[in-house]
Amino acid sequence: MELLHQAIRERGTIIGDSIVKVDSFLNHEMDTALLYEIGKVFYQKFQHQPVSKIVTIEAGGIAPALMAGLAFGVPVVYAKKQKSLTMKGDVYCESVFSFTKQVYSDVTISKDRLSPDDHVLIVDDFLANGEAAAGLINIIKQADASVAGIGIVIEKSFQKGRARLEELGIEVESLARIARIGDGKIEFLQS
């Protein structure tokens, strides 16, 4: 998605050798026009599927998921991150390792937010090692719902997330795929 490549190139910054900071248009300030286009492209990529719900994880996934939900005309559910849970009875829960924070947190969705009839499109802001997406897939499985696919805004293709998700037989569509980061430059794969 050329508009997104341009935003990453011109408004993104690189931290260390593997983190991309996009606080100027996605993760802190949100560029509503760009996000609206992102939602429409997710719709184009997954319109062949009878998507009934979008699921994401707080906080970075919420904005693109909301726009995808708007394009599909379906509700959006975001999984909540909590340090640890004492009462797990009324929620589906998975432990997920955060790539950026390097800690585990419990990720939960209330049982009444998903049903076996749901065909769920997972949307997230970044794909690194696939931990967040794998946790959401497990939650959707716990609800006996099905996964339509995974829509990612920015995939770091030099990390193992895509391979891990494709091994599960799930369609992954990323709007920007970063091949490598080096010397302060970002190189894209054609997506």
Ligand code: 5GP
């Ligand atoms: P994964 O679970 O695939 O290892 O990492 C994806 C999650 O970690 C996303 O939900 C995102 O919040 C965060 N993340 C991973 N890499 C980056 C990055 O380079 N920049 C930002 N801003 N978030 C990232």
